[in-house]
Amino acid sequence: MxxxxxxxxxxxxxxxxxxxxxxxxxxxxxxxxxxxxxxxxxxxxxxxxxxxxxxxxxxxxxxxxxxxxxxxxxxxxxxxxxxxxxxxxxxxxxxxxxxxxxxxxxxxxxxxxxxxxxxxxxxxxxxxxxxxxxxxxxxxxxxxxxxxxxxxxxxxxxxxxxxxxxxxxxxxxxxxxxxxxxxxxxxxxxxxxxxxxxxxxxxxxxxxxxxxxLPEYGDIQIIWRKEPTVPKAEYQPFADDGTKVPAMNVFGTGYHSYITGLTHAETGYPCTDSQPDHHQLVQRLCDKIRDNRKKIIMVERDYENSTRDETVGIVSYGVTTRTVYSAVKTLRQAGTPVNHLRIITNWPFPEQEVAELAGRVNRIIVPELNLGQVYHSVREAVDGRCPVTACGKIGGEMHTPREIIEAINGSAD
Amino acid sequence: MGEYRHRLMDYVREEIMPHRFCVGCGCGTVLNAFVNAVEEIGLEPTKMVCVSGIGCSSWIPSPYFRSDTLHTTHGRPIAFATGVKIMRPDLTVVVIAGDGDVSGIGGNHLIHAARRNIDLSVFMVNNMIYGMTGGQVAPTTPSGTKTSTTPHRNIEPAFKVADLVMTAGATYVARWTTYHVFPLMESMQNAMTRKGFSFIEIISQCPDNYGRRIGKPTANDFLKQFRDDAIRINKTEGMSEEQLDKRIVIGKLCDRERPEYVTQLHEIIREQVAAVKREKTK
Incomplete structure (x- = not known):
């Protein structure tokens, strides 16, 4: 493998x-x-x-x-x-x-x-x-x-x-x-x-x-949340400091913070009737992830130097990837060039990475242990650049490498 | 002379006043009793966390009380409070929420927190109705009552929540009404200063969304009823269940000792950490 x-x-x-x-x-x-x-x-x-x-x-x-x-x-x-x-x-x-x-x-x-x-x-x-x-x-x-x-x-x-x-x-x-x-x-x-x-x-x-x-000390990075540095009276638990990720206080340390699931202002206080406040809050919640997608998204690429016409693409994630490794090996031995993109970060979805793959292959199949979920995200990211075929399997068994190979061969037309 | 400032204003979030409670609502009375209780026992709001759910009475601590405050999802404040209390046993953790929140959607959390005897104070404001949504039947609505979702009549019996909590294992249980403000304050002080699961049911009024429908459109109508119907627990001897059901039994319903959950949890941690240390030095 x-x-x-x-x-x-x-x-x-x-x-x-x-x-x-x-x-x-x-x-x-x-x-x-x-x-x-x-x-x-x-x-x-x-x-x-x-x-x-x-x-x-x-x-x-x-x-x-x-x-x-x-x-x-x-x-x-x-x-x-x-x-x-x-x-x-x-x-x-x-x-x-x-x-x-x-x-x-x-x-x-x-x-x-x-x-x-x-x-x-x-x-x-x-x-x-x-x-x-x-x-x-x-x-x-x-x-x-x-x-x-x-x-x-x-x-x-x-x-x-x-x-x-x-x-x-x-x-x-x-x-x-x-x-x-x-x-x-x-x-x-x-x-x-x-x-x-x-x-x-x-x-x-x-x-x-x-x-x-198991890793040793120094082998891994361990991150702790950003804590407030401003004077307690000035602290606002949801104030954007420019990073879109506010500093977070710990209860019992004198900040008297107010935390609610209601739409809230930077102070934390509810402002449920205000369209601009809601928009600003929820947009920031989404943007703090979307803006950092490059830092968050992890994929593994196993691509060949082959022409687009002859190359097939596979997008996999999680445990199904293990079967795909085997299928890729067999396909290559049989002379079929394969580009395999393994998604590690499912959300936020690696749209650009999938779109890039779509530019290198004549078709993509998406094996997954469901009846088509990531398949839909892949299709959206591919946006018509090549055909995308679902290869779902349910019932508790993993795909066999043969099933994946057959799905690829079957999607040829 | 400086501008007059009430001595309890430091305990509330003045910047978001006036509050949003309806005219005649019992929530203001409960907030008043709570703030007085906190001040009298000299509890530092910095050393408190208030946790509340969804509904009118959840607004009593959040946002009005100035401590760290977690205004959670509907029915779940006791679950959130459990996480806070376990991590910070040094803080006084108080849950204030309504009858629908605590005994309806969140009833399971209530039972299990009482069973664990975790050191939380839960003040359930029982206005016998879903007030915030406009007056729908609650688990605590007396049977026979017409509400917006029981327009013919409520055929369900009212939940005896304090009895449930006692049976589940709470170590301090009391019931008062918004008419009995001073004993309520004293009871809140007891609840917050003792260790273990404390529960106070506070019978309260909702003139707007409940009273209007049952011929009690003002707070006074309710308060008079609370005054007249209330009977001290020590005066109930010999009364039948049927007689008692027509009254509001007030007072301390139970006060007992049982091992507290977080204390025991931290005992286990101390034992386990010590065992690891011993193994290291071997």
């Missing part, structure tokens, strides 16, 4: 920001024990969260995400953090938002049915610009569906699940190592942009056991 793991988390040496000190990081590393382990995706998510400085977890048991809560409940107290099993997933997101304002990096983990319940409070986190991480270990839906089977059916829900206009960030891991690495990234994005970040894992990768390697 021509798989190269994403190195971006460990490529540069960074000094972690306060208040996550080297001492605290080392304490987490000691608790996690061996550097190289054989672990499940769900477990790797928990490890990534602890290494990123997560100190509050609230969750509700749900297959296939429960292991993350189990690991967090065992290990969080060992590093001075707290874990609570709430009465449902609505409460879980509520609790992590409350904990975030109380100064903790916080996370919850769930699967489809729980993710559906969480949507209102995810919208609240977006509106109140509360950093938090939500892990969705996707399973087959709709409704209760196939609890023990993996799927990629929540991609659109991750972006559009709550009402109104907002932007958030969603990442798709395809290996157990990436479950760990991307959870750290999720926290970093969340703290950088004051936004809920969704980790779109799935039941297959969540329950797959693979080798993981």
């Amino acid at each position: 021509e798989h190269t793991a994403i190195q971006s988390t460990s490529a540069k040496k960074h000094k972690p920001a306060q208040p996550f000190t080297r001492e605290e990081f080392e304490r987490v590393r000691r608790v996690l024990k061996k550097k190289v382990q054989f672990a499940q995706g769900d477990v790797a998510v928990a490890y990534g969260a602890l290494l990123a400085g997560c100190r509050f977890f609230a969750g509700y048991p749900i297959t296939p995400a429960t292991e993350t809560a189990e690991i967090m409940s065992r290990l969080l107290p060992q590093v001075g953090g707290t874990c609570i099993q709430m009465e449902d997933e609505i409460a879980s997101v509520g609790a992590i938002i409350g904990a975030s304002w109380a100064g903790a990096k916080s996370m919850t983990a769930t699967s489809g049915p729980g993710f559906s319940l969480m949507q209102e409070n995810i919208g609240y986190a977006a509106m109140t610009e509360t950093p938090c991480v939500i892990v969705d270990v996707q399973r087959s839906g709709p409704s209760t569906g196939q609890p023990t089977e993996g799927a990629q059916g929540d991609i659109m829900q991750a972006k559009w699940g709550s009402h109104g206009d907002y932007e958030l960030i969603a990442l798709s891991p395809s290996t157990v190592q990436e479950c760990l690495d991307f959870t750290i990234k999720a926290f970093n994005y969340s703290e950088t942009y004051r936004v809920p970040v969704i980790l779109l894992a799935d039941g297959i990768i969540g329950h797959t056991r693979e080798k993981i390697e």
Whole structure:
């Protein structure tokens, strides 16, 4: 397999920001024990969260995400953090938002049915610009569906699940190592942009056991939210300092901040009757992500030097990427040039990257474990430059490489 | 002489006054009692977090009370408050919200917070109606009442929320009305200074969206009823459930000790951190 793991988390040496000190990081590393382990995706998510400085977890048991809560409940107290099993997933997101304002990096983990319940409070986190991480270990839906089977059916829900206009960030891991690495990234994005970040894992990768390697201090960047520097009386929790990401106070430190899901002014106070105020607020919430798309969007390109006429394109993401690597290899051995674009950041959607691919290939297929979700985003980005074919599979099994190859051959006309 | 300034103005967000409560609404009375209670026990607003939901009475602390304030989604303030309290046990966390919010859409969070005996003070303002949306039937509306969504009559019994919370495990439960302001203040002080889950049901009035429909168009109509119907808990001995249902039982309904949730949670953390340290030094 021509798989190269994403190195971006460990490529540069960074000094972690306060208040996550080297001492605290080392304490987490000691608790996690061996550097190289054989672990499940769900477990790797928990490890990534602890290494990123997560100190509050609230969750509700749900297959296939429960292991993350189990690991967090065992290990969080060992590093001075707290874990609570709430009465449902609505409460879980509520609790992590409350904990975030109380100064903790916080996370919850769930699967489809729980993710559906969480949507209102995810919208609240977006509106109140509360950093938090939500892990969705996707399973087959709709409704209760196939609890023990993996799927990629929540991609659109991750972006559009709550009402109104907002932007958030969603990442798709395809290996157990990436479950760990991307959870750290999720926290970093969340703290950088004051936004809920969704980790779109799935039941297959969540329950797959693979080798993981834990990072050391200095291997990874750990970001902490920007705190206010102005005098307390002048502080406004939603004032744009030019970056579109306001500094965030911590409760109990004398800022007397007012946080509401209502349309609010820079002071935080409601201004629900004002069209310009609503527009300014919601536009900024969207722009702070859209303007930084270059920093947020991650893709992997595996392109050949071939002519457009002879080259086919594949767009994949998450666990399906693993099958695509194999299909690409077989196709190339058989003499078919393939350009493979792997999406890591599902939201914001890598439109430009997909459009660029469309200029290099005669057609694109989109294999995914649903009946066509990212396919629609790809078509929109391709904008008629070449035909796009969906290659969906549901029911809990991954595509075989042959199915992908047949889909490519079948889309020839 | 300087301009007169009320001694409690520092506790409210003056810059967004006047408030938005309707004429005769009970929310102003509850805010008044709350602010007085906070001042009397010398609680620093900086060391408080107020959490509220959606509905008229959620506006009592948010935005009017000057502390860190989390105005959450409908029905969920207790869940949000749980996260705040666990991370900052040193802060006094108060939830003020309505009957629809706390016992209707958010009833499950109420039950489980009481069961955990987490150190929160929940002040449920019960005006027996969904007031903000214009007077729809609530879980607390007396049966037989005509509301905008029970135009014929309400066939459901009213929820006895304080009883529910007691049974679920709350360690301090009281019921007062907006007529009984001074005992209410004292009760709020007790709730905020003791450890454990404290719940006060405050029977309140909504003359505009409830009173108008039931022949009580002014606050006075309600307050007189609260005065006449109220009966102290210690005077209820020997009364049948049927008799009691016609009255408003006021007073401290329960005050007991049970292990508190956050204290125990932090005990576990101390044990676990110490165990890791021991292992390190081995």
